[in-house]
Amino acid sequence: MTRSDIWADVAPLLRGVERPGRYAGSEWGAHRPPRDGFAFCMVYPDTYELGQANQAVRILVNRVNATPGMVAERAYLPAADMADAMRDANVPLFSLENTTPLREFDCIGITLPHELCATNVLEVLSLAGVAVASEDRTEDDPIIIGGGPCASNPEPYVRAFDAILIGEGEESVPEVLAAIKEGRAQGQERAQILKALAQIEGTYVPALHDPNAEPAPHVRKRVFEGFAIADPWEPMVVPFVECVHDRLNIEVLRGCSRGCRFCQAGMIYRPVRERPADAIISAVERGVAETGYEEVSLTSLSTTDHSQIADILKRLNARFAGTGVRVSIPSQRLDAFGVSMADAVAGQKRGGLTFAPEAGTQRLRDVINKNVTEEDLMEAVKAAMGAGWQRMKLYFMIGLPTETDEDVAQIGHLADKAFELMRTLTPPEARGRLKMTVAVNVFVPKAHTPFQWDGQITPEEARRRVGLIRHAVRAKAVRVDYHEPKTSLLEAVMSRGGREVALLVEEAWKRGARFDAWTEHFSEDAWHEAARALGLDMEAVAHRRLDVADPLPWDHIDSGVTKSFLVRERSRALAGQTTEDCTFSACSACGICAPEGPRIVLQEERGIHG
Amino acid sequence: MADPRTFRLRVRYAKTGRLAMLSHLEVTHALERIVRRSGLPFALSQGFSPHMKLAFGPALPVGVGGSEEVFDVTLVSYVAAEKALVSLQEAAPPDLWPEHAAYVEPASAAASVAFTVSTYEVELDRALRQLIAPDQVTVVRKGKKKVLQVADFLVGEPVWDGRCVRFTLRSGEAGSLRADAFARECLKLSAQGCEPFQIRRFMRTALA
Numbered sequence: 101m102t103r104s105d106i107w108a109d110v111a112p113l114l115r116g117v118e119r120p121g122r123y124a125g126s127e128w129g130a131h132r133p134p135r136d137g138f139a140f141c142m143v144y145p146d147t148y149e150l151g152q153a154n155q156a157v158r159i160l161v162n163r164v165n166a167t168p169g170m171v172a173e174r175a176y177l178p179a180a181d182m183a184d185a186m187r188d189a190n191v192p193l194f195s196l197e198n199t200t201p202l203r204e205f206d207c208i209g210i211t212l213p214h215e216l217c218a219t220n221v222l223e224v225l226s227l228a229g230v231a232v233a234s235e236d237r238t239e240d241d242p243i244i245i246g247g248g249p250c251a252s253n254p255e256p257y258v259r260a261f262d263a264i265l266i267g268e269g270e271e272s273v274p275e276v277l278a279a280i281k282e283g284r285a286q287g288q289e290r291a292q293i294l295k296a297l298a299q300i301e302g303t304y305v306p307a308l309h310d311p312n313a314e315p316a317p318h319v320r321k322r323v324f325e326g327f328a329i330a331d332p333w334e335p336m337v338v339p340f341v342e343c344v345h346d347r348l349n350i351e352v353l354r355g356c357s358r359g360c361r362f363c364q365a366g367m368i369y370r371p372v373r374e375r376p377a378d379a380i381i382s383a384v385e386r387g388v389a390e391t392g393y394e395e396v397s398l399t400s401l402s403t404t405d406h407s408q409i410a411d412i413l414k415r416l417n418a419r420f421a422g423t424g425v426r427v428s429i430p431s432q433r434l435d436a437f438g439v440s441m442a443d444a445v446a447g448q449k450r451g452g453l454t455f456a457p458e459a460g461t462q463r464l465r466d467v468i469n470k471n472v473t474e475e476d477l478m479e480a481v482k483a484a485m486g487a488g489w490q491r492m493k494l495y496f497m498i499g500l501p502t503e504t505d506e507d508v509a510q511i512g513h514l515a516d517k518a519f520e521l522m523r524t525l526t527p528p529e530a531r532g533r534l535k536m537t538v539a540v541n542v543f544v545p546k547a548h549t550p551f552q553w554d555g556q557i558t559p560e561e562a563r564r565r566v567g568l569i570r571h572a573v574r575a576k577a578v579r580v581d582y583h584e585p586k587t588s589l590l591e592a593v594m595s596r597g598g599r600e601v602a603l604l605v606e607e608a609w610k611r612g613a614r615f616d617a618w619t620e621h622f623s624e625d626a627w628h629e630a631a632r633a634l635g636l637d638m639e640a641v642a643h644r645r646l647d648v649a650d651p652l653p654w655d656h657i658d659s660g661v662t663k664s665f666l667v668r669e670r671s672r673a674l675a676g677q678t679t680e681d682c683t684f685s686a687c688s689a690c691g692i693c694a695p696e697g698p699r700i701v702l703q704e705e706r707g708i709h710g
Numbered sequence: 711m712a713d714p715r716t717f718r719l720r721v722r723y724a725k726t727g728r729l730a731m732l733s734h735l736e737v738t739h740a741l742e743r744i745v746r747r748s749g750l751p752f753a754l755s756q757g758f759s760p761h762m763k764l765a766f767g768p769a770l771p772v773g774v775g776g777s778e779e780v781f782d783v784t785l786v787s788y789v790a791a792e793k794a795l796v797s798l799q800e801a802a803p804p805d806l807w808p809e810h811a812a813y814v815e816p817a818s819a820a821a822s823v824a825f826t827v828s829t830y831e832v833e834l835d836r837a838l839r840q841l842i843a844p845d846q847v848t849v850v851r852k853g854k855k856k857v858l859q860v861a862d863f864l865v866g867e868p869v870w871d872g873r874c875v876r877f878t879l880r881s882g883e884a885g886s887l888r889a890d891a892f893a894r895e896c897l898k899l900s901a902q903g904c905e906p907f908q909i910r911r912f913m914r915t916a917l918a
């Protein structure tokens with residue numbers, strides 16, 4: 101059966117909405133596949149501008165299109181004005197390539213990039229005309245699969261998805277689609293197909309997995325072991341509409357094992373796998389030629405940790421000198437080497453230099469395993485002043501486990517001290533241009549981290565602690581930046597809630613919650629009313645402190661990093677002991693590397709850079 | 711002053727189909743990327759953050775296509791115009807299609823100032839029975855209302871033929887009148903209490 105193309109219904113709506121270009125598709129690099137045969141639609145559950153550059157969408161669409169017998173298209177959640185216009189005109193959510201209604205696809209995949217997109221998932225399904233709850237779907241409905249970072253605690257999403265894929269999707273998405281295709285071809289019922297999916301490693305089928313069953317279900321995270329040898333050039337769509345991260349992004353390494361104890365990405369994307377310098381450089385050359393981008397970003401969780409980064413930047417700078425092409429790296433290491441790497445990429449000085457010491461005292465930095473010292477920060481400041489920067493931004497977290505008022509006040513003192521150093525290193529006439537920002541965020545406990553058992557502080561407590569920082573800061577040019585995030589409670593609830601939260605999401609969405617990550621759309625009331633109606637205490641979910649012996653809602657999800665490692669890390673944290681990064685020193689036995697399983701891939705030895 | 715060692719290529723292109731939905735800024739970004747992908751030896755401006763030397767014809771509103779649009783790109787070495795055109799076409803999406811390329815005199819006016827008279831064609835969902843042009847159009851610019859006298863911009867009279875309306879606007883000292891704002895007023899007056907007209911297609915068909 102040929103799938104429909106509803107462009108004729110969509111086009112009239114575009115004359116009345118903002119930035120209609122984002123619904124028009126036809127971008128450079130997008131392929132319009134045939135409208136028959138087995139088809140997958142990959143959805144980002146937020147607007148096109150936010151999701152266009154998403155790596156999961158880019159990679160998985162490519163992988164599926166490269167698999168014989170199936171095609172993939174993309175879709176995004178329309179902005180509120182378009183969503184309303186579509187509902188009024190009875191136009192269902194459509195894919196960008198062929199303007200095909202989503203419900204005509206065999207399978208819809210929705211990525212879960214952050215904790216505040218759960219109601220958007222339901223909005224996507226509802227606009228698509230698909231039942232928002234898995235249990236209400238009929239035989240004709242597409243199979244709805246999910247995945248992405250937030251799937252590492254899948255319980256708050258179990259009502260919406262038929263299957264949730266844990267870990268990296270490069271191989272598992274084509275496998276799951278092949279199984280759906282096979283099942284459909286044999287005329288199998290939904291329930292049978294889902295049973296087959298549950299057999300595929302890394303696939304969680306909530307309807308078949310009772311988390312309270314004995315023996316407990318067990319789903320092992322997938323790791324794309326071929327990452328390091330795969331071509332770093334990942335073909336991409338070049339949007340017409342201005343989007344976030346609108347540049348040529350080349351993923352240079354995956355994973356980070358610095359082991360910050362609050363960081364989920366650092367735990368769930370292990371082990372570290374670096375791509376070779378030569379392959380990266382040819383990928384950048386090819387990408388620049390094929391996309392026409394003038395800005396290149398070498399992406400990863402810790403680009404400056406790549407063992408060949410200095411060489412890579414040197415070669416890229418030489419290669420693109422005089423062409424107007426700029427290379428950037430997303431995050432700098434907090435030390436002199438980090439600054440020298442930032443200095444090696446042209447044009448970043450206008451944005452100022454950003455570092456994340458995260459905590460104000462060495463004691464607390466040891467607790468969180470942020471292996472930077474005050475000396476590192478001061479060396480970084482010296483190097484930055486020497487290289488001509490005038491603005492610095494320091495990120496800190498409040499509400500970290502064991503934090504005392506002394507730790508909090510020290511954030512202010514540390515910023516003052518760093519700023520004072522900036523001043524002394526700057527000639528008096530230029531000092532007026534110096535600026536420092538202290539950005540403060542509230543700690544959100546995340547599943548699969550050593551701090552998963554710890555509760556979040558209340559908003560009142562957060563306000564009090566920010567007050568301590570403000571009080572401690574002396575220098576006028578140091579600005580303390582804290583926007584009270586009404587959403588951090590919700591983030592914590594989504595991050596560590598159990599199955600009961602899936603119902604909460606549905607009830608909140610029914611009460612109008614959508615675009616929760618957008619300040620102008622976030623409806624605190626919808627969530628609180630939903631919680632009241634269900635008799636659920638959101639504060640308790642977010643703030644409760646658990647015992648390491650307590651069962652966790654995500655115990656059946658095996659991230660590869662063992663629970664005993666997390667427990668050990670937690671006791672080391674409480675004892676103020678740090679754990680070294682295994683890519684720079686010895687293995688700390690987190691559990692992910694196995695004789696048969698994934699392995700760390702480094703191109704050269706990682707060492708102390710001069 | 712034009713650099714005598716550079717070459718100014720004037721490209722005519724069409725903005726059509728789905729890409730009529732792009733804004734002027736989006737089109738200019740897309741054209742810049744087309745030039746980069748084409749591999750042509752484009753010139754960069756001097757200075758701290760060098761950028762490509764491009765000049766664009768007058769802006770088209772969102773939702774309005776064009777069959778005779780124009781931009782200039784400065785090249786640092788000579789490439790036969792026909793060859794340059796092929797390179798651009800290979801790097802362009804079909805709905806933003808370079809149709810013609812020719813060198814212009816270094817001293818001649820840039821595309822951004824050379825074109826002041828635009829002819830538009832609007833296709834509607836049904837035939838008109840009358841066409842009434844407004845005397846004034848009120849526009850909002852930067853939050854301020856401004857009343858524009860149509861006579862300052864309109865060239866000749868708007869004409870219609872079945873479902874199709876054609877009109878020509880000139881820009882000049884009085885600034886310019888947005889074609890979509892003018893068309894909206896025309897259609898409102900011309901519908902006179904009946905169902906509002908729906909625009910099916912809106913194109914700039916000539917630029918002089």
Ligand code: SF4
Pocket residue numbers: 357370371372682683686687688689690691692693700
């Ligand atoms: S198992 Fe050891 S070497 Fe492998 S990622 Fe974990 S700590 Fe590092």
